[in-house]
Every structure is written in structure tokens, then in C-alpha cells.
Amino acid sequence: EVQLVESGGGLVQPGGSLRLSCSAPGFTLSSYSMNWVRQAPGKGLEWVAYISITSGTIYYADSVKGRFTISRDNAENSLYLQMNSLRDEDTAVYYCVRLLQLWASPHYYYGLDVWGQGTTVTVSS
């Protein structure tokens, strides 16, 4: 079964750090670009970060730029999100998500096709 499994969430004080991990039992994560998406309690979805297959291209939402770092270890079949200088507004469920990228000439087509179950990060004193 194709699945993603996140871990590393928890309660942290404002200004603190946390590292989220995502593993991919059932498929080869190194064959896909990956993303982190978050959802604050009772709110909508917010795209957080993207990393290409080789880690050569990385993007962040402005809300986390300079504080969060996305990385991957293809040998370990794992994805990570290092979160520093955490704020109250970073409280959310964080999802590890696979990018579907299909080529149908003359375009690529995109979607987020495999989602983890999410890990909860709570930033509070």
C-alpha cells in the first residue's frame, strides 16, 4: 500500500524547535518531489514547502521562510521539516504530501496525490 507516515509532532514553547519526519513504506520516495502542507485548527489548508527529487529546488511559503527547512534523505526514504523559532500561529496538523507530476505533451499536470495522516504541532507556553 502506498502511504506516508509522519512523526515528530508535539507541544513546544514559542521560540522553540521541532523536527518532523516522514517515511514512505510501500513506495520509493526518492522518485517523487515532496511537499509539506499544514492545517491550523478549524482552518483551511496552507502549503508550506516543496523539495524536488534531488533537493536541487526548494520553495517555502513566506510565512515560514527563514525559520523552516525542508530536506530529504533518499537513501533513508525519508522527508524532514526542521522548524525553528516557532510561533503560536504555527500550531497545526502538518501533512507530508507526494506531488503527482504527469507529462502529457505539451504540459506537465500536477496534484498532491498521496497524503500522510498528519502530525500535530502545538506551539504554546
Place this chain on the structure above:
Amino acid sequence: EIVLTQSPGTLSLSPGERATLSCRASQNVGSNYLAWYQQKPGQAPRLLIYGASSRATGIPDRFSGSGSGSDFTLIITRLEPEDFAVYYCQQFGPSPPYTFGQGTRLEI
């Protein structure tokens, strides 16, 4: 940053009826860069439509997407009880951020 505005915010319908959900972008997105998701309470979102009109694997044909440029539509014909959920559109336009719309809640 491309802003996606979904309407209506809440849509109240009955099983068997047809639902029409709208997603409007603040600038041209390109039809190959628009996706739709369904999210039920306590669950992760599920990809329904990519490339504005292509159904993802396992998605029933009562779900259809259309549109191009900056106006996109998700139609659900013959609503089933399990279709009542929150629906989000997302764009993968020329550059990040890959923004989501604020969501449409489809309720009975």
C-alpha cells in the same frame, strides 16, 4: 502570489442533487495547474481532480472539473451521502507559493 477564491463558502444540498463549486484565481493559472481536493472531518485531504479536468485514480465519474485561465468549476452530479465534505482548489502556477482556496463546505 496567486489568490484563489472559492464560492460559495457553504453549499446546502440534498443527496441526489447536483453541486457546482467555483474557484476563481487572481491571475491566469493555466488549466494544467489546477487541482481539487475533498476533505472529511478528521481525515487528510484526497485528490479528486488534477489538470483542472482529469480525475485522480479511483475517483467516481460523478465528479468532474472544468475551466481554464482564472475560472474553474467542480461539479458533483447525483450527490451521495459520502460526498458531504469540504472541497479545496489549489494552483501550481508559474511559481510558488502553491496556494489553496479557502474551501467550500458542502452540507446536507
